[in-house]
Amino acid sequence: MTTTVQSQAPTPAPVRSRLSGLRRYLSPEYLPIAGTILTLILMLVIGEVRYGGERGFVSPKLFSNLLQDNAYLLVLAVGMTFVIITGGIDLSVGAVVALVGLVIATLLPMGVPLPLVLIIGVLIGTTFGFLIGVLVEYFDIQPFIASLAAMFLARGLCNVVSVQSLAIKDEGFGALAGWSLKFGEGRDIWKINLSMIIAVLVLIVAYVILHHTRFGRTVYGVGVGDGGNAVQLMGLKAGRTRLWVYVISGTCAGVAGILFAFYTKSGFNLTGIGMELDAIAAVVIGGTLLAGGGGFVLGTGVGVLVYGLIQVLIAREGLDSWWTKVFIGVVLLVFVVLQRAIAVRRRS
């Protein structure tokens, strides 16, 4: 069957419709991500112009700090990207981060070995993700409701563990959190710590999964907006895929919980309230369609940088930190409207 039939006398004119290489990247699907990158560049330019001075604003140190402060958010947003591409949402991740931190802070003083504690931390996230996935896939509950329930459950369990802030004083844990590679000298010193490495690794692995495996492509297929019908009829595993994206998101939340504990060296039951919304914002700013079916996980990386940069600029400007929320709101609004405009244009 692989030989082209040539004996047929009247070969019909071939159906042609080709886009040249460059044109392909100008198609609407790349517009949101182009917007994201443009926003990032614009903000870097603003920063350079206003605070550049003689030492410069754009420097390895800036990116080092951005990644260090937002490593947990990057991991959360990467997991959220999977869920949003399928057209779902996961509201539980912020509460899971808090729960993981508290469990770590409780287990370590009890003498539980550090590696085991970290594994438990990740598995807590995985379990919550699995729970949401099962609710969504097998009980046909809307992702919003299923993950909202999981959010309340996780937040409630936090209060069961402790209603006070618990400091993490474990030496091994402190060593992991404090370890870093240092570069440069004097005031320009910048470093790479464990959180940054983990976050970037998660991003790379997610990229490979989403773009280079059947599972990853199925994630996109499920998000096409027909309830996974097309994917199902193509003989791919739509249901299993939908379950797995929540497991991935939950696992990422578990990892993010550990990174956040590295960052704060404590566990607290009120941590991460609204953190899931920050993650969603970063994903959307990163060019992933909230309606599902399109987006790039690397865009999510850029989205997190934009998010972090807004905070830096606000701080440098000397404004109150709540101005961050205002600006993120504005950027988010612009991006959602942009997505909408593209969707409307495509339909007409």
Add this chain to the structure above:
Amino acid sequence: MTTPDTQAATPVVEMRGITITFPGVKALDGVDLRLFPGEVHSLMGENGAGKSTLIKALTGVYQIDGGTMTVDGVEHRFSGPDEAQNAGISTVYQEVNLCANLSVAENVMLGHEPRTGPFISWRKMRRQAAENLARLHVDIDPASRLSAHSIAVQQLCAIARATVRDAKVLILDEPTSSLQKAEVDELFQVIRELRDAGVAILFVSHFLDQVYEISDRLTILRNGRLVGEHLAAELPRRDLIGLMIGREGAALDAIERGAQQAFAGEREGVTPTIEAVGLGRHGRIEPFDLAVQPGEIVGLAGLLGSGRTEAVRLLCGADRPEEGTLRLGGEDIRISDPLVGLRNGIAFSSEDRKREGIIGDLTVRENIALAVQTVRGVWRPVPRKELDELVDRYITALDIRPANPNQLVKNLSGGNQQKVLLARWLATAPKLLILDEPTRGIDIGAKTDIQKLVAELAADGMSVVFISSEFEEVLRVSHRIDVLRDRRIVESLTNGPDVDQDTILEAIATKEVA
């Protein structure tokens, strides 16, 4: 041509006594189907006869409740489409069931994509996709998005996907409904190539010409039951239709004669039910004159986009005219919206049944009640008893099946949905009934029913405007035919023995636009 010889060849697929029950409905009842290698087998039947259900049983989408299914002599019970595909059964579904947001290559190859370890080999995948598309004479960039291409090309991608694996059985469910004539020819060439390579092909289409052009064998279903299996060459078309609708083809002719006799030409001095004088709307329809007398059926004929729908939307108030006047029973009237139209006895059944017609999640009763209730207003609910009588009357009169007022409309076949819509408008007892493509996409039995009904309504004095893309149908039903082209009415023909499809085509092709 392969000669279908039942004795010599062994069927690659043999389904026996297949039964599938949905809640409250026996969708399939003991149906047999045999598919032979190197043969094109058409599955025939009206909408709701069980064709789609049978296909979905064969492809593992539905689980069978009874009967056996063997592929290559091995009994199978598929629990999902992937299992059927593994057994060598590939399917192209009625509507393009691919992922528009993925690339062409992915849509063709995903599920059997070339991989190194767990990772997709993109380059290899694009090349293989291009090769598969080339076999169908399609030359498109495999890396482009599926959504960037026309529906016809997407359909070809779906077929390319189905033929990637060396399928033993290829199922094509209405593959030609969105294709142009030239594309159909191309597709048929591909089908013949596959058939000659020994693939068993199951073909479903509403177009009888196409069925006879491509098929070797026919299996006919009616109401979820097997009517018979015949060689295409041995079953004349008329008999096939008879088997499909379960009655003699003569019924069709009766309407034709009935309609033309009932309205003997124009009657002088009768006030038209509705009269449009110079009615128009910029960019939609040029000013036109149109009069419909009581008991008259006026057909609007013209190509898609010629302004048929735009014209009637002005009559019923769906769009507001920018110029001209509208007279109802001889008096000037302004119809500002469809509700005003409805209150004045003008009912408009739109062409887009799914989106502008039925409400799938409501029951048959609720769908029928909708227009009546709207006319009465929110504060005067129709009493349940009155409503039930009304609904029962129309279910019986229009032969809506299943005859269950509590059935959700989305579970009805297309023809029955259309009947529900008709019932909705008839329930308002309109003076003028506007039907925009009332028979599109429905089977021949329901079509006949609807045409007959329209003729009867007119005989009782109702005025009807009838729009259809099928000139044959317009000719059969109408007393007078207004021909449209380029958003103008270019000709008004009085139907008679000397008017046929060529007359309409000629009017479209040659009439000077004034």
